[in-house]
Amino acid sequence: MPALMIQGAGSNVGKSLLVAGLCRAATLRGLSVRPFKPQNMSNNAAVTADGGEIGRAQALQAMACRVEPMVDMNPVLLKPESEVGSQVIVQGRRVATVKAREYSALKPSLMAPVLDSFNRLKSTCDLVIVEGAGSPAEVNLRPGDIANMGFAMAANCPVILVGDIDRGGVIAQMVGTKAVLDPADEALIAGFLINKFRGDVTLFDDGYALIARTTGWPGFGVVPFFPHASRLPAEDALDLPRSAGSGAYKIACLVLSRIANFDDMDPLAQEPGVSLHMIHAGQPIPGDTDLVIIPGSKSTRGDLAYLRSMGWDIDIAAHTRRGGAVLGICGGYQMLGSAVHDPDGIEGAPGTTPGLGLLDIETTMTPTKTLTRTQAIHMATGCPISGYEIHIGQSTGPARTRPFAQIHGQNEGATSLNGCIMGSYLHGLFADDHFRAAFLKLQGAPKSTLSYSQTVDDTLNALAAHLESCIDIPGLLALAR
Template sequence: MTESVTRRPGTLMVQGTTSDAGKSVLVAGLCRVFQQRGISVAPFKPQNMALNSAVTVDGGEIGRAQALQAFACGLEPHSDMNPVLLKPNTDTGAQVIVNGKALAEMDARAYHEYKPKVLESILAAWRRLEDQYQHVLVEGAGSPAEINLRENDVANMGFAEAADCPVIIVSDIDRGGVFAHLYGTLALLSPSEQERVKGFVINRFRGDVSLLEPGLCWLEEKTGKPVLGVLPYLHGLHLDAEDAITVSDADKHDGQRLKIVVPVLTRTSNHTDFDPLQLHPNVDFTWLRKGQRIPPCDLIIIPGTKSTRSDLEFLQDNGWEEDVLRHLRLGGKLMGICGGYQMLGRFVHDPEGIEGKPGISEGFGLLDIDTTLEREKQLRRVSGTLSLPGQEPVTVTGYEIHAGVTKGDDLDYPVIDLGSHKDGVLSADGQVFGTYLHGVFEHADACHAILRWAGLAASEAATFNFDQVREDNLNRLADAIETYLDMNQILALVTE
């Protein structure tokens, strides 16, 4: 492993007892607190495993959670904020992205052997951030107590030891067993790692915190570590998820809203594309799971995927292609994003085996396009105009992350003008719309236009601004952290 570096005050790492313990949310909230206090701060995650990614200002690719944390800091996302991103394409293998660029496909064993080398890139990226900002807030991955992953670790204590930074550990009490999680996690660490842990945060507590006091006192007495605060369960809080598809507290289902259905694929990528739809007050949004049939609805959206051909087969095997064709015969609308867009064409070619075994898959044949997968990934942040029939052109923004090159006669009639190139295909009958743009619903005007195309009345479409919702939620989270966490102790950890 790379030798430890000389510690400079300024970096604090948040680790968790489990996945989804609250690491991403806590770092995002602390980023916003620091930003509101006028402190120069940047987020960092040494290694991330996620299919939700974002394109950075320097043309790289990082985890979506770090892009959100950058937003909380008032910064543009940069590849240094997440130097290693693993995008799974099978249960045992993943695309390894280093410094924003795809490096190779590796199985778990090959990547494990590569970790000592990749730590050099991780520490170099972290140092660059330390040179630019007063403080760096670091997010761990999973749990530091995974015994089988501790050798050559770069995501949790392996990084903390190499960077010589303090650590706080967060745990989700809503899942149960919070004291066992915190005490057990600390017990499984080495003596030097235990010394590095400076305190605990308990997340998502419901009820009267005074009833928790005996447990807090016990934990502090047994571990010698302070509890830095207890964050309450913030109902309705919605921030970009790192990976797992979750159903929002705000999901609505009734007959008065535009009904949108999105099938969950085996390798669904960038499912945060649909956060604005899940939260829109005039949309009835449904994630459709394997084994369910597509119900009557206004719009079906086929999402992006890390494995286009295998997920196309998954769609067909699950009977969803048949449901989609019936939906179109009944006058419904269909949209495909990125990999979902590729599926709507005639064929998807993978001659080099970019996403699996080399071969050709027959698509839905609803658009006159063909796609060939190539090794060089297209990574672009874009903006331009969207022009749908019967509507004035509107601003559209988003980002492209795809390995496919698409050609065909339907590309002669694009509906999205991005200046440097065109995007967006609409079928001649106006029912089928495909685009490579992730994040297409985040700009209010583009979201309104697409919902109007799908059948929502203009007066109902133009009632929601997702950017403002994200901003409000970050501020709400920051307010909770200021109220319920001991910020004096936390600030001391990054200044002493």
């Protein structure tokens, strides 16, 4: 079956968005399409229909293909837990936590499951659109590579190289990549795209021609900046905005050092009655905030220390004294308790870290990870919730007798006596339009009129039309064949 790989001349050149747009464009042309990324690094994960986890970008790309996300779409996922170590997820399941040098030794053994997933995926569709990771110009990483040219060579997959003109130096990006690649790898590059152009595209005609002439690669187009990208779930924490919306109801979300599954905030950022502020390092929580959200974290104890180093614990205490509401999601829920115990050193050195003491619970980290899509009932509103769980650790304590929700009659999460402090393991809850509207109404926010899933689908259609207008999609699809 045909496949085409999109690689970048650098990190964050817009590969994920381009693949999503190409997936939707090819789907609209009547093709059965699947996304694939051999190796991803992200703490923003999605739970798949087959009970594993993959990068959030591949879940969005699956949505662009109008299919359910599956673990084969992202067979290797790295989830950073520290500056030097990451959790390694293979075909949806955690297999190890390793340091960078240890991963280099592990990496060659991962080509087999990568190709296994790729071949299985190919058998289900007309076309696979593959996304690389980082850049093939990082030739120091070429030995044992499974993410870029190593995969393309093993799968005999043609490559389109993407450059980001918005950050400058795109000619050097493209020509320099050709210069450092091994000739056998360079021969796999079938053409190039220029992404994120602002202004009059014709001003780059000479530069475009220079790249084509110098590299010998055909160009497939220049993609103008897509202004509605923020309406789609982001995967990289570097893309998190400082603020979004101008509504009267003010929400502050803490940008933790190991923030995870932060796309929980995306629907709130688009609510017309909400003003969402992402609180970055060095910023205080504004005194007029209505709701503080402590999001998920890949390192709960580490981010508790980070939270305190920012002085946010003092801000939260003042916020709660004023009667403000606090919602902790997953790791944020664990932080709200009196203590987080890690006797086996699952997230780092063994030990206990005092929590914020806002909910009468304690959490103990356990090796088993919960990975499940979940249907629940929100206790305060009686509204159904569609979400997912992706966490380690079990939380116990008296506050759980006042649950945030119930799952099949079992208590989930916890709330304080006055109902202002809430904690839950449920991710994705705000993507559920009915729950989000009921929750915001309960908190005193203006009535919600947003259909989030429809907004995402409409934006994917707009992205596909955007690409159809500026690049040679028939030529790209012909390459894949």
